[in-house]
Amino acid sequence: xxxxGQFLEVLVxxxxxxxxxxxxxLGFVLIFKASGVFNFAQGAMVLLAGLALVRSLDFMVAKGxxxxxxxxxxxxxxxxxxxxxxxMVERFVLGPLINQDGLTLFMSTIGVTFMIEGGAQxxxxxxxxxxxxxxxxxxxxxxxxxxxxxxxxxxxVWGGLIAAVLVVGLALFFQKTKTGRALRAVADDHxxxxxxxxxxxxxxxxxxxxxxxxxxxxxxxxxxxxxxxxSITFLALKALPVLIIGGFxxxxxxxxxxxxxxxxxxxxxxxxxxxxxxxIEYWFAYVLALVVLMARPQGLFGERIIERI
Amino acid sequence: xxxxxxxQFKTSYAADMQIFPIRQDRIALWVLLxxxxxxxxxxxxxxxxxxxxxxxxxxxxxxxxxxSLAAIGxxxxxxxxxxxxxxxxxxxxxxxxxxxxxxxxxxxxxxLFDLSIPPLPMLPSILLGALMSAxxxxxxxxxxxxxxxxxxxxxxLAAQFFFDWVFIRVKWFTNYNSSGSVSAPDLNFFGFVVxxxxxxxxxxxxxxxxxALLAKNLVRGNIGRQWMATRDxxxxxxxxxxxxxxxxxxxFAISSFIMGVAGALWAFVYLGAWEPLAFSIDRSFxxxxxxxxxxxxxxxxxxxxxxxxxxxxxxxxxxxHALGVPISVETVSLxxxxxxxxxxxxxxxxxxRGFARLWSTGKEKLRLWPYPY
Numbered sequence: 001x002x003x004x005g006q007f008l009e010v011l012v013x014x015x016x017x018x019x020x021x022x023x024x025x026l027g028f029v030l031i032f033k034a035s036g037v038f039n040f041a042q043g044a045m046v047l048l049a050g051l052a053l054v055r056s057l058d059f060m061v062a063k064g065x066x067x068x069x070x071x072x073x074x075x076x077x078x079x080x081x082x083x084x085x086x087x088m089v090e091r092f093v094l095g096p097l098i099n100q101d102g103l104t105l106f107m108s109t110i111g112v113t114f115m116i117e118g119g120a121q122x123x124x125x126x127x128x129x130x131x132x133x134x135x136x137x138x139x140x141x142x143x144x145x146x147x148x149x150x151x152x153x154x155x156x157v158w159g160g161l162i163a164a165v166l167v168v169g170l171a172l173f174f175q176k177t178k179t180g181r182a183l184r185a186v187a188d189d190h191x192x193x194x195x196x197x198x199x200x201x202x203x204x205x206x207x208x209x210x211x212x213x214x215x216x217x218x219x220x221x222x223x224x225x226x227x228x229x230x231s232i233t234f235l236a237l238k239a240l241p242v243l244i245i246g247g248f249x250x251x252x253x254x255x256x257x258x259x260x261x262x263x264x265x266x267x268x269x270x271x272x273x274x275x276x277x278x279x280i281e282y283w284f285a286y287v288l289a290l291v292v293l294m295a296r297p298q299g300l301f302g303e304r305i306i307e308r309i
Numbered sequence: 310x311x312x313x314x315x316x317q318f319k320t321s322y323a324a325d326m327q328i329f330p331i332r333q334d335r336i337a338l339w340v341l342l343x344x345x346x347x348x349x350x351x352x353x354x355x356x357x358x359x360x361x362x363x364x365x366x367x368x369x370x371x372x373x374x375x376x377s378l379a380a381i382g383x384x385x386x387x388x389x390x391x392x393x394x395x396x397x398x399x400x401x402x403x404x405x406x407x408x409x410x411x412x413x414x415x416x417x418x419x420x421l422f423d424l425s426i427p428p429l430p431m432l433p434s435i436l437l438g439a440l441m442s443a444x445x446x447x448x449x450x451x452x453x454x455x456x457x458x459x460x461x462x463x464x465x466l467a468a469q470f471f472f473d474w475v476f477i478r479v480k481w482f483t484n485y486n487s488s489g490s491v492s493a494p495d496l497n498f499f500g501f502v503v504x505x506x507x508x509x510x511x512x513x514x515x516x517x518x519x520x521a522l523l524a525k526n527l528v529r530g531n532i533g534r535q536w537m538a539t540r541d542x543x544x545x546x547x548x549x550x551x552x553x554x555x556x557x558x559x560x561f562a563i564s565s566f567i568m569g570v571a572g573a574l575w576a577f578v579y580l581g582a583w584e585p586l587a588f589s590i591d592r593s594f595x596x597x598x599x600x601x602x603x604x605x606x607x608x609x610x611x612x613x614x615x616x617x618x619x620x621x622x623x624x625x626x627x628x629x630h631a632l633g634v635p636i637s638v639e640t641v642s643l644x645x646x647x648x649x650x651x652x653x654x655x656x657x658x659x660x661x662r663g664f665a666r667l668w669s670t671g672k673e674k675l676r677l678w679p680y681p682y
Contacts, residue, residue: 038459096658103393104661106459107601110594111657114650118643126639237466237590244463282474286467290452293464297456 009152010270011263016156018262019163020225023218024239025246025254026166027211032248033187034207036102037094040109043236044116045212048085050219050228051124052078054131071133075216082212085116090205098200117233126230131223159221166217167255170210174251179206187249241289247299256300261285312675328525345514353507366506373619374513375574380599380611381524382567387597388605389528390560391540392453396465397568397596399472400442402588404569405576406482408438412494413484431497435577439569445472446565453557457543469590476585492582509578516574520567525608527563536560537606602656604665613664621649 024042031039057074061067093108174180185193186203194200222232242261246253265284273280292299312333319325329335349370352360359365383397411434415426429437449468453461476482483491496503496512503512527533535556538546547553576583595618603614625645629636636644660667 093654093658097661100657100661102458103601104657107598108654108657110598111650111653114646114653116650118646118650122640122643122647126643240463240466244460248459279474279478283467283470286463286470290464290467293452293456293460297460 006270007267010266012152013156014263014266015259016153016160016262017266018242018259019156019160019255020218020221020258021235021238021242021261022255022258023159023163023166023214023221024235025242025258026170026251027214027218028239028243029246029248029251029254030170030211030214031207033251034183035094035186035204036105036190037109038102038106038248039211040106040236041089041113041116042211042215042239043233044113044120045082045085045215046219046222046235047228047230047232048116048120049078049082049212049216050131050223050232051120051129052081053216053219054129054223054228055124057131058129078216078219079213082216083209086205086208086212089208090201094204095201113233113236117230121230128227128229129223130227131220133220133224155221155225159225162217162221163255166214167251170214170251173210179203183207238285241285244289244299245292247301250299250301253299253301261288264288312672312678314676328529342518345518346511350507350511363506366510369620369623371506371510371513371579372575373615374510374517375571375579376596376599376619377612377615378513378517378520378574379568379571379596380603380615381521381608382564382571383596384600384603384605384608384611385524385528385536385567386560386564387600388607388610389533389540390536390557390564391457391543392450392557392560393458393462394465394564395462395590395593395597396449396468398588398590398592399465399469400446400565400568401572401575401592402472402476402585403445403565404435404438404442404572405583405588406438406476406491407441407569408434408573408577409491409493410482410484411437428494430499431494431577432499435570435573438573439566442569442572443562443566446561446568447558450558450561453561454554466590469593473585473589476588490582490584491576493577493580496577503578513574513578516570520570521608521612524567528608532556532559540606598653602653602663604663604668607663607665609668610663610665613668617664618649621645621652625649 024046027042027045028039031037031042053074056077057070060070060073065073089112093112094105097105097108172180174184182193182198182203183206185196185198186200190200193203218235219228219232222235226232238261242254242257244257245260246255246257265281265288268284269279269281312331314331314333317332319330327335329338349360353366355361360370379397379401382400383394386392386394411426411429412431414428415424417424428434445468449465452464456464477489480486483489496509498512503509528536535546535551536559538549538551539553539556539560543553546556572588576587580587599614599618600611601614602617603612604610622645625648626641629641656663
């Protein structure tokens with residue numbers, strides 16, 4: 001029973017950590033679906049959102065505002081920062097690059113990454129800033145069934161809840177609103193969408209804004225977990241295998257991919273790690289992605305790749 | 310007016326097929342080589358600015374040469390064969406660590422019988438190290454037969470992260486050094502120990518010149534054409550009788566070989582003592598930037614891109630000093646980030662095909678000058 005309890009604990013913590021990967025991967029999927037841009041800057045956007053949030057929060061708490069008011073204002077401020085970023089990216093980088101091939105756009109988002117990373121740290125400072133939005137202790141579940149119970153971190157549960165709300169919200173936004181319909185139209189075919197009077201520039205701004213807000217949500221959770229710091233940008237890289245496994249174009253894929261990667265790497269670390277030297281987490285997700293790619297090049301949920309000459 | 314091929318008649322196939330068909334280009338190349346091989350060592354010997362001090366050689370010229378070589382390697386894969394790779398750092402690392410193992414003696418305990426290779430001389434160890442890199446390159450190139458584009462890029466990321474981990478965790482590669490850092494053995498080439506910066510520079514220059522020539526000839530020949538056909542449209546290429554297996558895997562092998570050489574040089578000649586961090590994902594991105602900024606599918610572009618990406622931060626670092634503006638080191642490094650990012654975006658907007666395209670447009674203009682057409 002001990003072994004099974006431990007297995008469950010590892011599995012649950014892995015799944016919940018996976019939800020957090022999904023949060024970052026979601027931002028990628030949104031932008032890729034709507035504009036075909038593989039947005040490398042998502043990790044940097046998480047950093048920017050987190051820094052804007054935590055710095056304005058600290059500032060207002062220091063000024064003596066009540067904590068709830070400070071949180072609301074800080075969230076609004078961070079959202080405005082993300083909106084400005086989205087507008088600038090659309091206006092100055094992606095707008096002029098319309099009709100370039102995917103690689104060029106991908107490169108340009110790496111350039112954007114550098115600018116956001118530099119700019120965010122220059123504006124808001126480059127230390128580690130602790131963010132305390134959610135309780136950081138843990139629950140012990142099923143203490144009756146397993147000796148010691150199963151340890152579940154509260155932040156991870158919060159992260160899971162927030163991710164669920166976010167996915168439902170995004171699904172509603174995509175399915176029920178006029179803008180959401182326009183977004184889906186653009187994702188299907190740029191030219192056709194344009195010909196029925198949908199403004200590409202506006203849609204792209206919206207997409208980047210939504211991705212920025214998703215980054216903000218990811219930042220609140222990751223920031224509470226790790227503190228807001230530069231290393232948060234490496235999340236972007238962890239989200240890549242998640243995307244591969246789920247498929248670039250699928251929102252549910254991003255969630256499922258995140259869960260698979262999270263659970264897989266925690267389990268591998270716990271059960272394979274001792275045999276081959278530990279630290280497998282570092283590469284496990286990528287090798288998993290590689291294996292998935294060999295079997296199913298478009299990812300688990302991706303659209304079938306059809307090639308024509 | 311000066312740059313025109315009028316009157317230069319080709320009387321043989323050899324003359325028609327040469328790398329630089331225009332005489333002015335050939336003269337320019339020989340001048341450049343003369344400056345690189347003779348001029349710079351002379352300037353250095355007599356301490357004449359700007360090559361008189363070690364800084365110029367150590368901090369700019371040597372890394373420039375080595376990274377150009379790595380960029381040529383990646384350009385063969387990404388620029389000529391169209392396979393996007395984010396794992397250049399890993400292949401450089403494999404070259405470096407394998408060369409290190411060959412240079413200090415390989416010992417693999419197999420239980421009953423031990424496989425031992427005595428320490429090899431420098432040149433064979435570098436080349437064998439690069440060969441190991443090529444073998445691993447082929448292994449990680451196999452997915453390219455099924456996937457392409459950004460998906461493949463993530464597959465190569467797997468190589469990057471896996472080998473980062475291997476060289477940190479598997480102590481065998483670092484000869485059980487407790488700190489995990491490794492110092493290169495003496496750079497002994499046929500009895501001549503390369504040590505002074507100028508000697509190191511010349512060593513890199515020889516390697517780069519040879520491999521650039523080899524690469525240039527490869528991409529002009531049969532195999533290069535197969536790569537380019539695969540890049541432009543792989544299915545069409547396959548229908549025309551190009552074997553994708555052979556074309557793609559050969560590109561992976563040759564590209565990793567060159568990157569392996571570059572990695573070994575980077576570790577042995579430039580760094581001297583290094584940690585796995587020297588070949589992290591940042592290095593991969595740096596080289597990818599060089600290739601894209603310089604121009605995909607151009608050997609010259611690899612050099613231009615390497616120069617730009619390498620020199621830009623150094624220049625940006627110097628500007629505030631030169632202007633006498635007091636800015637903290639940290640702010641400068643952040644500014645470098647912002648400006649590099651902005652310049653990359655700007656270059657992509659202005660000329661998505663990179664410096665190589667600017668260069669050829671310039672040459673085209675020069676041929677007509679001073680007439681408009």
